[in-house]
Amino acid sequence: MLGLMQEWPLLCHKIIDHAARQHPHREIVSRSIEGPIVRTNYAELRTRSLKVAQRLERDGYKTGDRIATLAWNSARHMEAWYGIMGMGAVYHTLNPRLFPEQLVWIMNHAQDQALFVDLTFVPLVEKIASQVPSLKRIIVLTDAAHLPQTTLPNVTAYEEWLAEADGDYAWKALDEHAAAGMCYTSGTTGDPKGVVYSHRSNVLHAMIAVMPDAMGISVRDVVMPVVPMFHANAWGLAQSTPMVGAKFVMPGGKMDGASIYEMLDTERVTFTAAVPTVWLMLLQHLEETGKKLPHLNKVVIGGSACPRTVTEKFERNYGVEVIHAWGMTEMSPLGTLCTIKPEYDDLEGNDRLNLQQKQGYTPFGVEMKITDDDNNELPWDGKTFGRLKVRGPAVSGSYFGGASAEQFDADDWFDTGDVAHIDINGYMQITDRSKDVIKSGGEWISSIELENLALGHPDVQEAAVIGVKHSRWDERPLMVVVRKPGREPEKADILAFLNGKVAKWWMPDDVAFVDEIPHTATGKIQKMALRERFKDYRLPSDTAG
């Protein structure tokens, strides 16, 4: 027996329809690539998205075609997204921080048919476009007056291209399982893997994200995603914000402390989200200028572990609630958020900060478990760590083209590649990547935990711990450290600092000082490269042979 409720497929354009109907005049503010701050609203954005859809269709694009975007967060980028999805095509966000050859590989793998690109990235596209034969048209997100001289063929200025449509268009009636968007994850090894979001997963993800104990966004908020739309969907904010009808602010390409502060302040932003590096820059700017954050209520921090001092400064010095969050491109991206359950109401000071170092717990719609290498579930005791596996309607079931099938269990659990423990109250903490965990005599040592501790040393700028071959223990930890400018800590200082803070057998066997630690395009430490560099390193403790 089936229920007798309406067929109402979960389609992304229903989000923008809702926003335009219920919150037509709510502002959308962007720092434009051309320079000035520009303003639109949900009603206008919807009309322009309809034009995008209509214009794409007129250009001959079809349901299922991948249409790439290479752009900062702006209303134009968002219109392009809704227009692409609304005509049944698939937005494909490209990360401009990737190497040109990676972009070429990804675009060819996705078979991108057209590209919306910001002025900023025209030179980059000039280098690669000829290597992507599927690409039929390049639309520069600007007007004719700002269109630069370019060697690119088939280039149009967005505003002129759009002006040829009148917006008299009806969104495509699609299956909610139809593809809506696409994003490649740049793993530290192997080829990038394509994640394909569906309309359903995007809509459900937005509904999950707005829940009070997740991001908890209300129409009364002013939301600014500093996290780019090309980084895992801007964590869903371009969908969850119109879903609740809140004012939306987008920082364009300027992500330095002063520019972010300016947007936060002049637009009275109450809610924002980005990776830790952005907040380090903002906090430094605030400290240098003595400025405050009177409007901001909440900041979501994720993408990599949030340093304790960032949480501490936001909460103590500026009265801003920090929500540490964990997710992945494959999870649309939300996985867990560290909002406070009543169980932890009494935590104060350092104890509260300790809790906030955890990545938090899953909202409804995300399931997680930790297992050993044989897929046996491990207990939630806050100590035992294992492979973190997840399940949910906004979690990848496979990669585009079937890559890396071993990450998907038969029972549909996705192996995140992260290693974590989960405490008795359901709070998860990442302790490592499964590739990076150090296996010493059969036991696991968490590289991340050691790194975090080392960052507490006043002279340490950055630290990375890797496993180095050891004749007796298989692997032992080596700590690689970048010193703060002008500081000269010695190996013994670092080890003395760690001593007593971790189990004896976790103590690094050695410390190596370097000028720089290599990073991926999304700002993560490239441990592969480090391991390569130190592959012949002989630990002083390794007295054999």
Next chain:
Amino acid sequence: MLGLMQEWPLLCHKIIDHAARQHPHREIVSRSIEGPIVRTNYAELRTRSLKVAQRLERDGYKTGDRIATLAWNSARHMEAWYGIMGMGAVYHTLNPRLFPEQLVWIMNHAQDQALFVDLTFVPLVEKIASQVPSLKRIIVLTDAAHLPQTTLPNVTAYEEWLAEADGDYAWKALDEHAAAGMCYTSGTTGDPKGVVYSHRSNVLHAMIAVMPDAMGISVRDVVMPVVPMFHANAWGLAQSTPMVGAKFVMPGGKMDGASIYEMLDTERVTFTAAVPTVWLMLLQHLEETGKKLPHLNKVVIGGSACPRTVTEKFERNYGVEVIHAWGMTEMSPLGTLCTIKPEYDDLEGNDRLNLQQKQGYTPFGVEMKITDDDNNELPWDGKTFGRLKVRGPAVSGSYFGGASAEQFDADDWFDTGDVAHIDINGYMQITDRSKDVIKSGGEWISSIELENLALGHPDVQEAAVIGVKHSRWDERPLMVVVRKPGREPEKADILAFLNGKVAKWWMPDDVAFVDEIPHTATGKIQKMALRERFKDYRLPSDTAG
């Protein structure tokens, strides 16, 4: 091209799984029918629900079977729901306030196979059970010690029946469109109509309900639905509360002011919901005793229009935020909620109260429009009223057995039978039922607006306005009034009070005083009965013939 996200059907038992996993020890407190306050938690409730499912299956019940419940809000009732749904059967809530012959009709129409019943209602079931041949077993929600002497065959005490299962059961793998629950609406005319909820609609409805600008329930809340589970799913609270993992409090059968106050106070309830009559009783109790509501933050009031004085007293005297809401059994039931958009931030005092008289705006997942009789859309100007039509994933697409098909447009809009206007900011206000609107010379007069005005008269206890035949205008309004005890207002007093508050041609042509106005089982005025009673009434203004 399809998205590549996981198949993760929206099934109701995933809600209780999530609650048990992430919030295992959060309390569920019920005032038991036997008397004492009893406590359980989400982990235990899930285990007992698994037993219900297992036990039902062992008794031979099958996927799609309707299993009725006739019970107050309690943990046992909730376990029964999750158990029934989790084995693929369909809970069917019966409203004990219906007449026995209506219950018999409904149970036969639904072909109920079993019945979970509270002690309170055993005498009622004794009267009707023999007339429902499909009924195979009656499970009284109590233990053997409390099981009364009864003439009913096939009766078991719930606790003994449950004890035969060990809970080693796996929820059924169901299609998310499978039926999960059923509820009949008792229209004022014709046979009751069966609404059939699906797993998908229940889950999506819960996700919509918890959104910050809808009910906005958080894990930090203590939620008490006073609205019964048999009244449109307790407005979804038995699903949205475990979804966020909040403490859940259920008042059992005691809904008088003192009992409700006791639960609010001792359990520190922060969020509650019920129809206006319950709150009138509570406010009276508070006024008589001088008690306050220090813990309560929000109260959702719906089911019928919320009297202005209720909103005023809650907000001004007790610091409790009132959310006026509108919905219907056919909408799972949420339609609109009157939370405050930034557009209305500056409203204070009476202006704010005026806004709160409106039923509010739709969250994402509910679409609404108003049309004239020919299905032409009417403007959102806050004045023009028309038929209110809705669409959404938790809105009925048809009734069980195909009844009343004319309420469903070809384009899937459901005609609510309500008449409303919608203002420029999307706030809807019910002005009438389409059956009750008074058509005077082709123009519509809202009976409800007149009734609300009359309630402002200090001597008026209740008022109902109906259309009475008029030889010149077709229909003209007659106001039927119940006076407050000991008060003796005259027709002229009432009319003078209304004068100037409505357009001249809306003024009732006459006032009739009665001792009592008839109500339906769910507390709504039975206008049909009133129209019947006054069908030969001759208005003084009707000078013809």
